[in-house]
Amino acid sequence: MNQVRAEIIAIGDELLYGHIIDTNSHWISQELSQVGVRVVRRTTVGDNRLDILSAFKEAEYRADIILITGGLGPTNDDLTKPLLAEYFNTEIVEFPEAVEAITAFFKSRGREMTPLNTLQGHLPKICKYVPNELGTAPGMWFERNKTCWMSMPGVPHEMKKLMLDFVLPKLGEVFSLPVISHKMIKTVGIGESWLSDLIKDWELGLPKHIKLAYLPSLGHVKLRLTAFGHNKKELEREIDLEIEKVFPTISKYVYGYDSDTLEQSIGKLLKERKKRVAVAESCSGGYVAHQITSIPGSSEYFDGGVIPYHNQFKEKIIEVNSETLKNHGAVSEETVTEMARGVKKLFSSDFGLASSGVAGPDGGSKDKPVGTIWIACATDEFIKTKKLQLTQDRILNIRLTSVALLNLLRICILESSK
Amino acid sequence: MNQVRAEIIAIGDELLYGHIIDTNSHWISQELSQVGVRVVRRTTVGDNRLDILSAFKEAEYRADIILITGGLGPTNDDLTKPLLAEYFNTEIVEFPEAVEAITAFFKSRGREMTPLNTLQGHLPKICKYVPNELGTAPGMWFERNKTCWMSMPGVPHEMKKLMLDFVLPKLGEVFSLPVISHKMIKTVGIGESWLSDLIKDWELGLPKHIKLAYLPSLGHVKLRLTAFGHNKKELEREIDLEIEKVFPTISKYVYGYDSDTLEQSIGKLLKERKKRVAVAESCSGGYVAHQITSIPGSSEYFDGGVIPYHNQFKEKIIEVNSETLKNHGAVSEETVTEMARGVKKLFSSDFGLASSGVAGPDGGSKDKPVGTIWIACATDEFIKTKKLQLTQDRILNIRLTSVALLNLLRICILESSK
Known part of the structure; x- marks a missing residue:
């Protein structure tokens, strides 16, 4: 089965200068993994026309889904919207529904609107407008040649709401997503190489659709099992079965699973x-x-x-x-x-x-x-x-x-x- | 003056799956910005041969400096080293100096070495071996057609030491970097808005080539002054002069400068x-x-x-x-x-x-x-x-x-x- 491939593009000089840490891409990665989409790449570019356009072009070549965060503010250094219009060869027009939503947003907060905010309701003609209830920059959805694009603001809680309310359900409709299941075994008191040596026979015997990764951190090693298939319950059962097999060998080092500390x-x-x-x-x-x-x-x-x-x-x-x-x-x-x-x-x-x-x-x-x-x-x-x-x-x-x-x-x- | 362009490549499925957050790229971005290198892109790819090779190829086309983190562990899912050898069309050979350092590393900790650890001292023939005093995966430096490459482990404290001890000084040697001077004023006990209000006249009077940034963190606010020019000593003098001017206003909140905690x-x-x-x-x-x-x-x-x-x-x-x-x-x-x-x-x-x-x-x-x-x-x-x-x-x-x-x-x- 071909896995659906995603690329995440984060836009903003503040990321490349290291002024803020990109927690958005991390969060989106987790959400996509959960629904069986394979993130093949994460890209961060600055507020620069050529860099952004080349990131779009490369991503379209690689991925089925392209998720873009940032660069949607009302000021001149925010380039994502005009560049999406340029890339899709379309013009920016007023979306009355979007202007209305932005006006209501300001009204409900008792704040005054500037002309720049009204312009946030003008969007590339071919996009689907996706309302952003928590802010003033709308989400924008594009489809072309079987590739889907979603542009979202960089403000974390706005992006998350758009992902959960719109993007994830929409991806389920558009693609027939495979099912993925993860489980993490948490160990302490044994180094990565020793652990690997201890469980090498078990590792070699793992079925092809279950992958093992070693994730070492200070004094700990996490073993991550990832299974690909069609049925979540079945995959969870298979992973648990593999854990049962290896457990007697490593029991004295195991202190928990998944998010346990x-x-x-x-x-x-x-x-x-x-x-x-x-x-x-x-x-x-x-x-x-x-x-x-x-x-x-x-x-x-x-x-x-x-x-x-x-x-x-x-x-x-x-x-x-x-x-x-x-x-x-x-x-x-x-x-x-x-x-x-x-x-x-x-x-x-x-x-x-x-x-x-x-x-x-x-x-x-x-x-x-x-x-x-x-x-x-x-x-x-x-x-x-x-x-x-x-x-x-x-x-x-x-x-x-x-x-x-x-x-x-x-x-x-x-x-x-x- | 042409700015030196850098790309940061982070390698690891655990990043794309969102199992760990990539603080390395963030930290490296900050350090490069400090020395006047422009980070043009950050790329994250998984433990996958073709994805990694294409990331290398694209980065070489774009950047003067390519910094790679991750994928250097002793186990089979770690691909960075063999793929660097493939990309540079060279073979992996024993570096006796590296094997010796790894052996000493284990000895000093009273731990036993596995054959996998010995293999960590085998490196691509054309690379410069860079000792990693805090771990077992060596740093590797490559130069080809005026592009420099550095591969570092993904463990943050190991990577940071390699960056500070080797990479940053080396970049200063290889490229003629523009002169930038930074100084950070560390304050505690006052919020960002209050501080900004207190020093607004001083801020407005800053010369054009000196920029001020507010960097708030848990209970602290750092004020970073950045001066751009040609003469390091002159820039430092100008920054100190500005600090002398603002100090009386904020003295009771200032506990130190730069790396002081x-x-x-x-x-x-x-x-x-x-x-x-x-x-x-x-x-x-x-x-x-x-x-x-x-x-x-x-x-x-x-x-x-x-x-x-x-x-x-x-x-x-x-x-x-x-x-x-x-x-x-x-x-x-x-x-x-x-x-x-x-x-x-x-x-x-x-x-x-x-x-x-x-x-x-x-x-x-x-x-x-x-x-x-x-x-x-x-x-x-x-x-x-x-x-x-x-x-x-x-x-x-x-x-x-x-x-x-x-x-x-x-x-x-x-x-x-x-």
Whole structure:
């Protein structure tokens, strides 16, 4: 089956200069993927006649659907409308219905209209006028030689409404769209190459209409399965079947699916078990607590935290032994163990987490170079510790420590008998 | 003068499917604009041979500089490297220096290497190998018929380091770029419209070759001055002169320039005065401590923090009076005052910070709706408190609280007599 091919064209100098970030193209990509349209390219051009015309020409050659955002304002630097008229070799004429809608728009907001706004109701003669209820720049739909074009304003909420109310239903009418299904497996604690090695037989055995992609991010690897076919339910079933096959091999690294985050998954595990956690952070400096408390409802399972940045406060607040600090140093398995136990006790929690290390860029030594970090998780039954050897980059070390410590907590929750 | 033209190509199905947002192209656009390179197009293509090759061909026709991100992972769906070799009609050979660097990268992290990782050190024969200190996929530089190409990994921090350390200096060597000078004034504690109103006379009086832009971001507004000309030193002098003129009007909002962050500026102020700070965070959940400790060397002026997420720990650890909590509630000026004093005492610090509020989305009441947040800063001489009425969004509330609390600290440091 031939997939319907789309190209997204974003127009505006402000995008090319990097003054604003193009979230529109990202959002449109997601929506099109959901309905089985394959986005083959995204193009961004500035407010420049030749650049825009050549983008139109190239897109028409490649795609069945061309979605254009931006360049529809009332001022002279907005070129999309006149250039569409030029490209389709048509003139710009008044659309009374559009002028009326724009007039009503201003009236309903008690604002006065300028002559420039009236001109926004003048459109290329051959286009279908698509009302924009949230703004003054109308949507415009064109069809030529089996290619469909839609021009939309760059203001995100206006564009989204036009997409949902008009474009997506219209595409369903014009094209007979294939069905696509995605599912993402979220893993932590294993690198991309190792994971790939672990599941290579399964990957080779995947049916042709199911594709696998590795999406690594800080300390995590996401596995994305994409299935193409005719029946959404059937595709979802097939994907779930493949996940069932691979799951036993990777179960201990999987913390969730699709939009799940590690923090959310931990929250869910703790809530289910009615358990609570507290953290003592030295090198991670509050970031682990921040990750946990960024989840709505975390007060149900988060007792609190301490950031004893110096040895005297490790002793005073969470009862780390001064002998331990003297004999082993702050960055040691012994210290991090006492920190985890101490914070668990201070907050009467079920789980106590701790981090201590050399985040860098200074403070490293031959024995404990920058990036040497100890983490621990104490439970009622056992304590788990781990030594990390991370990077030279302070921020990266803080974030990677946080992922590792949250993953250690996840493992400890799962291994706790109670 | 002909402007140097650049095209940015981002490669990856995950971008076209909308699974991740392309912040790389945005960042690169900003950096190129800063050095006077005109970005004429941004293109995004998927992991597909023909799409990638045609993007290369079109870009070579249009641009003097082509910057490519993504598609450099060790797995089979990563096509950038083989396709660059195909496009430049060259073979992929071992670069011993690259293999060595990758091996060292794994060694320094105590991780084992897979054969796939070794292959990441095999590169197109005609490219210049550019070491990537933060990851395993090397940068690759090509030159052909006066067009320069750079291929970089899609991982943002790896790409950024390659751009700053290698690409931008290299572009300055290869092309004769026009002279541009930028300076950014960083402000906090005042909104964009208010600031604009305050400085409108100065703005109108700016010389024609100096442009002003307002760049608002979370709780901050940056004022960027850009001067165009022939002599860097002269431009810098002119910009400084303009800043001298406007400074008296906005001095109390200015915390720094260019890459200065609020956290850095506070660190500098504290170090100069040999003062130290501690924080007690309820609604901000560790984020303020994280912001402070993300700065290298912060252990010199950060004593530590406490996150007493529940009332009993506010009483137990930082001595908030149970009567205060009972009479005024946790989210009150009285409680946040005692928290700031209590944490200052616990850590024997010069400044004690505190936050308490309803971060949301739940927990609001009629009197204290979601977004109601109290902050405080205690010093030896005085205490300052402030009530914030923020948004419905939890993460946004946490971040805005952090900016407001750090700004309160900045003001208290400046007003302290000692």
